[in-house]
Amino acid sequence: MQGKNVDSGTVAESLHPKHNRYYLKDLVVKADSGLLSVHRGRIEAGGEIFVHTHEIESETFYILSGQVECTMGEEKVAYTAGSCGFAPPGVLHGLRNTGDVPVELIAIFTPPLK
Template identity: 40%
Template sequence: MQTIFSPAESRKYQDHPKFAGVGMAMLVAQGKSDLVSVSELVIDPGVAVPVHTHEIQADSIYIVSGQGEALVNQDWTAVGPGDHILVLPGTEHGIRNTGTSPLRLFVHHSPPLY
């Protein structure tokens, strides 16, 4: 596999396939790697990604900007820029934007989800 470079100026956001009010830009899509998928999510103020699980994917979430709450070990915890969450397969998780500006995240799934 070759190195994959995703310049910021070429990033294209689309509506998330499951969650309204969430924009998604794929940096590494399932077809480009059989190891990982990487996306940037932008969650509008007042919007939540509901509690869910992934059967086989580990989910690594890095908060770039904004304020929110994430379900961490069955408790809602305040999150902000620089915070990181590692969610193991089969573990319930969710995130919601509690701020007044978009909540921006980098999400890494292994194996790929999208």
């Protein structure tokens, strides 16, 4: 296995099929590491990563810019740049953009989602 350098500005972006106005760039995938996957996300104003769970993966997400309401289990917490959340398998979680600018974030899955 070799290392990998990624310029996220050159990675193709896709609209997530299950969420509202949420766009993803896959930076590190299972084929690259086998241990985790890393994704850059953008939630447009009015957009949302709907509340969901993962059966196998733990998800860690780090807010780079913007403001969101994070649902974590039964709790709702305001997140801004620098906030980080961790959702182990089976824990309900979601993010809703509460501002009028896009939210930029990094999402890390262990084991890899893709």
